[in-house]
Amino acid sequence: AQSVTQLGSHVSVSEGALVLLRCNYSSSVPPYLFWYVQYPNQGLQLLLKYTSAATLVKGINGFEAEFKKSETSFHLTKPSAHMSDAAEYFCAVGRPNAGGTSYGKLTFGQGTILTVHP
Amino acid sequence: KAGVTQTPRYLIKTRGQQVTLSCSPISGHRSVSWYQQTPGQGLQFLFEYFSETQRNKGNFPGRFSGRQFSNSRSEMNVSTLELGDSALYLCASSPGAWPLQETQYFGPGTRLLVL
Numbered sequence: 271a272q273s274v275t276q277l278g279s280h281v282s283v284s285e286g287a288l289v290l291l292r293c294n295y296s297s298s299v300p301p302y303l304f305w306y307v308q309y310p311n312q313g314l315q316l317l318l319k320y321t322s323a324a325t326l327v328k329g330i331n332g333f334e335a336e337f338k339k340s341e342t343s344f345h346l347t348k349p350s351a352h353m354s355d356a357a358e359y360f361c362a363v364g365r366p367n368a369g370g371t372s373y374g375k376l377t378f379g380q381g382t383i384l385t386v387h388p
Numbered sequence: 389k390a391g392v393t394q395t396p397r398y399l400i401k402t403r404g405q406q407v408t409l410s411c412s413p414i415s416g417h418r419s420v421s422w423y424q425q426t427p428g429q430g431l432q433f434l435f436e437y438f439s440e441t442q443r444n445k446g447n448f449p450g451r452f453s454g455r456q457f458s459n460s461r462s463e464m465n466v467s468t469l470e471l472g473d474s475a476l477y478l479c480a481s482s483p484g485a486w487p488l489q490e491t492q493y494f495g496p497g498t499r500l501l502v503l
Contacts, residue, residue, distance in 0.1 A: 302490065313392075313478055314494040360431065364490065374421045374482055375444050376492060378431040 274363050276379035284387050289333075289348040291382050293361030296342060303344045304362045304376065305335055314360065320344060331355070356386045389414055392481050392495035400501045406467040409498045413460050413481030419443075420462040421492060422454060425476040434477075437462055438484075466500075474502045 277292040295301060302321050306314040318329025325337045335346045344361060361379040393412045401407050413420050422434040433446040437456035454464040460481075466473055476499050480492035 304491070306494070311499075313496040314480075316491060316493065319491055362431075364492075374419045374436040374438065374480075374490065374492065375433050375446075376421070376423075376431075376480075377433070378423075380430050 274361050274377055274379040276359075276361050276382050278382055279380065280383045280385065282385040282387065283351045285353055286350050289346070289351045289355065289384065291346040291359050291361075291384065293335075293344045293346065293379060294342055295344060295361075295363045297363060301363045303335075303337060304364065305329065305333070305344075305346050306360045306362060308358045308360065308381075310357075317346070317359075351384075351386045353386050353388065356384055358383045389416075392479055392493055394477075394479050394495040394498050396498060397496065398499050398501075400503065401469050402503050403469055403471060405469050406465060407469060407500060408463055408465045409477055409479075409500075411462045411464075411479030411481075411495060413462070413479075414493055417481035417483050417493075418460050419482045419484060419490075420456055420460065421480045421482075422462070422464050423478045423480065424448075425478060425497070426474075431478070434464065469502045471502050474500060476500075 273296045275294045304319045305317040308314050317333050318327045320327050320337045328334045333348045358381045360381050362376040364376045395410045419438045421436040423431050425431045435445045435454050436443050440456045451467045456462045476497045478497045480494045482490045482492045
C-alpha cells in the first residue's frame with residue numbers, strides 16, 4: 271500500500287525566510303505526486319504536481335518541489351515566505367491500481383500547518 | 389471555467405438521520421472523487437465515480453454511498469448518521485482516466501455537523 275509521510279505537523283518561519291515542508295512517500299513505482307494548500311474553511315488548492323516529466327516542479331505562488339527517487343521524497347520549498355503563505359499544506363500521492371480499473375484516488379499525508387511570523 | 393461546486397456548504401443533522409451532499413464538477417470533467425476530512429483521521433478517500441460507475445471505494449462502512457449522474461454531477465449519501473460522521477466532505481473532479489496527467493480539483497467542501 272502506498273503511504274505519505276509529512277515530517278512536522280507544524281512549521282514556523284519568519285517572513286522572508288526559506289520555507290521547507292517535507293514529504294516522503296512509499297510506492298513501488300513512480301507515482302504522481304501533488305502538493306495542495308488549504309486555507310481556513312476552504313477546500314484544497316493545487317500548488318504543483320509531479321508527473322514523471324521534470325524532477326524539479328514549479329508551482330503557483332513561488333513554490334517548487336523536487337522529486338528525488340533515491341530518497342522517495344518530494345519536499346516543498348519557497349525561497350522567501352510571505353504572510354499570505356500561512357495555511358495547511360498537504361502532500362498527496364496518486365496512481366491507478368494494478369488492474370487499471372481504479373482511478374482518482376489520492377492518498378494524503380497528515381498535513382503541515384505553516385505559520386509565518388512578521 | 390467555473391470550479392467545482394458543492395451544496396450545501398453547511399449542514400447540521402442529528403444522530404440517526406440521513407444526509408445527501410451534492411457536487412457539480414468542472415465542465416467537461418467526468419471523474420468525481422469524494423473525501424472526508426476530520427482533525428483526527430485527516431483526509432480519507434471515500435469513493436470515485438467515472439462515467440456513472442464507481443471505480444474505487446475507500447474503507448468506509450456501507451452507510452456511505454454515492455452515485456453519479458449522466459451529466460457527471462455526483463451525490464453522496466450517509467444514512468443513520470453518527471457523531472463521528474461530523475467532518476468536512478470534499479469533492480474533487482478530474483478530466484478523465486489514467487494514464488493522462490490526472491489532477492484533481494477540489495470544491496470548497498460541505499461541513500457536516502452531527503448532534
